[in-house]
Amino acid sequence: MRxxxxxxxxxxxxxxxxxxGPSGEVAALLIAADSSAAADLIKHGADRVLLFxxxxxxxxxxxxxxxxxxxxxRDIKPRALFAGHTPAGADLAPRLAFRLESAVATGCLAxxxxxxxxxxxxxxxGGNVRETLSIRSAPAVATIKAGTGVAxxxxxxxxxxxxxxxxxxxxxxxxxxxxxxxxxGTSLEDARIIVAGGRGLDGPEGFRVLxxxxxxxxxxxxxSRVPCDxxxxxxxxxxGLTGKTVTPDLYFxxxxxGAGHHMAGCGNAKSIVxxxxxxxxxxxxxxxxxxxxxxxxxxxxxxxxxxxxxxxTV
Amino acid sequence: MxxxxxxxxxxxxxxxxxxxxVDEEAKTVVPPxxxxxxxxxxxxxALEAALRVRESLGEAKITAISVGAESARNVLKHAxxxxxxxxxLVSDPSLEDCASETAALALMHAVRSLGRVxxxxxxxxxxxxxxxxxxxxxxxxxxxxxxxFARRIExxxxxxxxxxxxxxxxxxxEALLPAVVTVSNELGAAxxxxxxxxxxxxxxxLSVKSAADLGLATADIERMAARRTRMRLYVPSKTVQCELxxxxxxxxxxxxxxxxxREERLV
Numbered sequence: 168m169r170x171x172x173x174x175x176x177x178x179x180x181x182x183x184x185x186x187x188g189p190s191g192e193v194a195a196l197l198i199a200a201d202s203s204a205a206a207d208l209i210k211h212g213a214d215r216v217l218l219f220x221x222x223x224x225x226x227x228x229x230x231x232x233x234x235x236x237x238x239x240x241r242d243i244k245p246r247a248l249f250a251g252h253t254p255a256g257a258d259l260a261p262r263l264a265f266r267l268e269s270a271v272a273t274g275c276l277a278x279x280x281x282x283x284x285x286x287x288x289x290x291x292x293g294g295n296v297r298e299t300l301s302i303r304s305a306p307a308v309a310t311i312k313a314g315t316g317v318a319x320x321x322x323x324x325x326x327x328x329x330x331x332x333x334x335x336x337x338x339x340x341x342x343x344x345x346x347x348x349x350x351x352g353t354s355l356e357d358a359r360i361i362v363a364g365g366r367g368l369d370g371p372e373g374f375r376v377l378x379x380x381x382x383x384x385x386x387x388x389x390x391s392r393v394p395c396d397x398x399x400x401x402x403x404x405x406x407g408l409t410g411k412t413v414t415p416d417l418y419f420x421x422x423x424x425g426a427g428h429h430m431a432g433c434g435n436a437k438s439i440v441x442x443x444x445x446x447x448x449x450x451x452x453x454x455x456x457x458x459x460x461x462x463x464x465x466x467x468x469x470x471x472x473x474x475x476x477x478x479x480t481v
Numbered sequence: 482m483x484x485x486x487x488x489x490x491x492x493x494x495x496x497x498x499x500x501x502x503v504d505e506e507a508k509t510v511v512p513p514x515x516x517x518x519x520x521x522x523x524x525x526x527a528l529e530a531a532l533r534v535r536e537s538l539g540e541a542k543i544t545a546i547s548v549g550a551e552s553a554r555n556v557l558k559h560a561x562x563x564x565x566x567x568x569x570l571v572s573d574p575s576l577e578d579c580a581s582e583t584a585a586l587a588l589m590h591a592v593r594s595l596g597r598v599x600x601x602x603x604x605x606x607x608x609x610x611x612x613x614x615x616x617x618x619x620x621x622x623x624x625x626x627x628x629x630f631a632r633r634i635e636x637x638x639x640x641x642x643x644x645x646x647x648x649x650x651x652x653x654x655e656a657l658l659p660a661v662v663t664v665s666n667e668l669g670a671a672x673x674x675x676x677x678x679x680x681x682x683x684x685x686x687l688s689v690k691s692a693a694d695l696g697l698a699t700a701d702i703e704r705m706a707a708r709r710t711r712m713r714l715y716v717p718s719k720t721v722q723c724e725l726x727x728x729x730x731x732x733x734x735x736x737x738x739x740x741x742x743r744e745e746r747l748v
Contacts, residue, residue, distance in 0.1 A: 226652075230626070254647050258629040261614045265621035270582055270708035273606075273613050286712060291610045292510060295498040298610075299713035339626035340656040343642075347650040354649070360748070384748060392666070402667050403649050408611060409523075409666050411648060417747045427498055431611075438747055440738065441723070456741060457723045458734055468735025473748065476739055 172207040175357060176251040176313050181212035183316025184249060187280050194243065198224045198235060202328055209326035211318060216328045217243075226345065227255035229262070230338040237266050238333055245306045247285055249278075252310040252412065264308040271308040272300045274412075276315055276435075285309075294408055294431030313356060314414030314435040348403045355406065358387035360417045363406055363433070364399075365391040367422020367443060368462070371399040376466050377421060383473050389413065391429045407432035421462045425450030442466070482541035482636065484531045485595060487588050487603040487615065488524040488560055490553040493517040494608040508714040509578060510609070520556040522671075523604025525563075527664040529671035530634045531602050532564045538636060542566050544595055548576055548587045554687065561682035562674035568685070569595070573692040575702050581610065583705045585618025590695040592619065600641065601661045605630050616663035626660045632667035 173181070177195075184193045195213035197204055198221055205216040219235050236259065240248060248263065250256030252274045264271035272287035276297070279286045285307035288299045302308070355361060362381045364373055374388065381388045389411070390404040406413055408431040418436035423429060425441070425448055433439070434453065441454035442462050451457045458465055492501060492512040502511045512518070520528075528545065535541040545560035547553045548571045557568035571591050576583065592598055601620075606613035613629075620627035632651060633644040641656045646665045674682070692702065726741065728734040742748045 229629075254630055254645075257613055258617075261617035262621050262627065264614075265582075265585075265618050268708075270580075271614060272709070274611065288713075291612075292498065292501065293494055293608065293611070295501075295716065296503055296510060297713075297715055297717050298508075298711055300709050301712050302709045304708040339660075340628060340654050342652050343655050344653040345647075345650065346652070347647075356648075396666070396670075402646070409605070417742070428494075438745070439721075440742075451723045451725075452719055453721055454723045455721060456738060457725045458738060459725070459727075460731055460734060464731035465735055468732045469738055470735075471732070472736040472739035475736075476743055 172204055173211060174251070175318065176253065177208070178211040178318035178320075179313065179316035180249045180251060180311055181208065181316075182319045183278060183311060184247075185212045185319070186316065187278050188246070191246070194245070196236060196239060198232060200224055205328045209324055210320055210322055212324070214326050216326060217331050218328055219331050219333055221333075226342070227258075228338070228342060229258050230340050231333070232259050233262050233266070235331070235333040236263050239331060240267055240306060247307040247309065250310050252312045256310045260308050260310045267306060267308070269304040269306055269308055270302045271310070272302060273310045275309050275311050278309065278311065278315070290431050293427035294434065295427040312412045312435075314412070348401045353385070353387045355387050355389050355404070355411050355413050358413070358415050360384045360386035361389050361406075361413055361415045361433075361436070362386050362419040362421065363389035363391065363423060364394060364421045365423030365429070366393040367424070368394060368399065369422070373422065373462070374400050376463065377419075380419065380466050380470055383470050386419075391423050391426075420450050420454070421466065423450055424448045425453055482535075482538055482600070483595070483598050484534060484541055484543045484600045484602060485592050485598050486524070486528045486531050486543060486545050486560065486565065487601065487619070488528065488545055488547050488556055489521045489604075489607045489609075490518050490547065490549050490556045491521045491607055491609040493519045494522065503714055503716050505713075505715055508711045510714070518552060518555065520559050521604055521607040521609070523606060523608070523664060523666065525604075525671040526666065526668045527602040527604050528560055528563055528565065530631065530662070530664050530668055531600075532672070534600070534634055534636050535564075544569065546571070546588060546591045548579070548584050548591070550577065551689075554689070557687055558682060559674065561685045561687065562679040563672060564678065566685060568687040570687065570689045571692070571695065572689055575692055575699050579702075580706060580709060581612045581614035582618055582708055583702055585615045585622060586701065586705050587692065587695070587697060588615065588619050589622040590692075590697045591690070592623065594690070594695050599658045600636065601625070601659070602634075603661075603663055605663045605665045613663070616661055620661035623661075626656045627662070628654050628656060628660065629663045630665040631662045632665055634662055634664075
């Protein structure tokens with residue numbers, strides 16, 4: 168949840184739940200200070216919003232969510248439980264699965280129901296391999312990657328809001344501080360265009376060039392693992408298996424070789440533009456457009472050409 | 482202070498994936514002869530975190546444990562060379578290529594066999610199946626609190642302080658020991674064992690136990706394994722055709738790309 172409405176990923180989860188179980192009931196668990204997001208959840212596919220009102224619950228708290236979700240799952244006995252594959256979802260789902268004596272599939276890219284059995288397809292081996300898992304115990308717990316489900320809005324949808332209680336609050340862990348490395352502008356998860364840089368940038372100043380391009384396109388800036396590890400950019404920019412999963416319409420991979428580890432985070436982008444000095448880089452196999460050459464010259468040339476196009480259009 | 486670090490042996494994730502073969506029939510990934518098997522990198526960082534805790538406390542015992550084939554002795558030897566004091570390998574045909582849930586069950590039994598344990602560390606996920614389940618599983622099976630995706634771990638008396646990575650920053654979490662922590666790459670690079678430590682490691686105790694040795698019944702393993710089944714394993718096919726944008730110079734290439742992006746309504 169963000170600013171009183173569901174996040175894009177939550178909306179996708181609701182759409183996914185409706186798609187895999189068209190005849191079933193979809194319930195959304197909302198832990199928040201008030202019910203303001205409930206209407207948005209219903210509009211996007213929830214038949215029922217189970218609301219646990221809790222002061223200060225805007226932020227994910229593992230123990231609070233775990234005990235509440237466990238209580239509700241034992242009560243309503245769902246066939247499946249979905250969470251987004253985020254730091255919160257990836258923390259909650261495995262713990263919940265064990266607590267409910269079931270199993271979990273993490274980082275899922277597809278969900279299907281065949282003969283009443285839940286099938287989850289996910290990436291493994293650094294995004295190079297896919298496995299399809301069948302969870303036979305109930306509930307089938309899964310974390311779902313962005314871009315897997317389709318958000319559908321229907322303002323005429325009606326649903327119930329049911330308040331739930333969590334009296335068994337004995338929290339063994341406590342959040343004592345939070346610090347945000349907030350980037351200005353659009354977040355990577357929501358961006359329609361992303362400009363990302365890799366080891367091939369050869370240093371932190373390369374990201375200034377990418378920021379110029381992002382400025383022209385209204386894009387967000389991201390990175391592969393190596394520049395983050397080397398301190399060229401904040402860790403929060405990392406896209407990949409151990410970073411963020413993004414699903415933009417257009418993705419610029421600049422100086423990125425295209426290792427499976429990185430592609431696991433951006434492989435669902437609609438179109439990829441690869442800029443690399445190495446014509447044999449794996450990224451060209453994933454890209455719709457490829458440019459072989461030095462980004463220091465190519466990116467400014469592209470910016471210039473985009474500006475010229477803009478001038479001609481006006 | 483007794484810290485247990487759970488480590489897993491995986492095919493070298495830095496090696497080109499083309500070296501691995503997917504056996505779709507058996508639904509397994511087959512590493513070829515000669516491919517290096519290494520400690521999963523996040524587990525290496527979990528051990529690094531344990532060593533840093535020991536350095537800040539001045540004293541702590543570190544035990545490295547693994548569930549795997551006989552060959553996993555090598556990753557435990559690596560753990561001893563990095564600085565762990567003792568190692569325990571759980572090796573059993575009934576645990577071969579087992580799923581994360583089953584591995585968590587075996588690791589839980591292994592931890593219980595070690596007497597008093599204050600802190601259990603493992604990587605956020607293993608570099609082969611990328612599941613990220615085992616750490617949470619051990620905690621739940623043992624009834625312990627868990628903090629996931631740690632970038633820094635500090636122990637102050639009976640209190641554990643962990644910086645946990647978020648998508649746009651980090652949070653600081655306090656928990657009472659004993660607890661489980663999974664470690665993320667933001668912790669920083671793990672140390673390389675020195676020659677002296679490697680020599681010393683040869684004399685450190687490394688024991689091997691079967692499931693039965695740990696009181697883990699085959700029926701319990703089968704019950705846990707039955708919760709989920711791998712139905713399919715395959716290499717995804719790639720369908721994109723790359724259009725190479727060329728030109729006499731960079732300016733021409735840039736202009737051509739801008740035009741093509743506009744034609745395709747991408748910008």
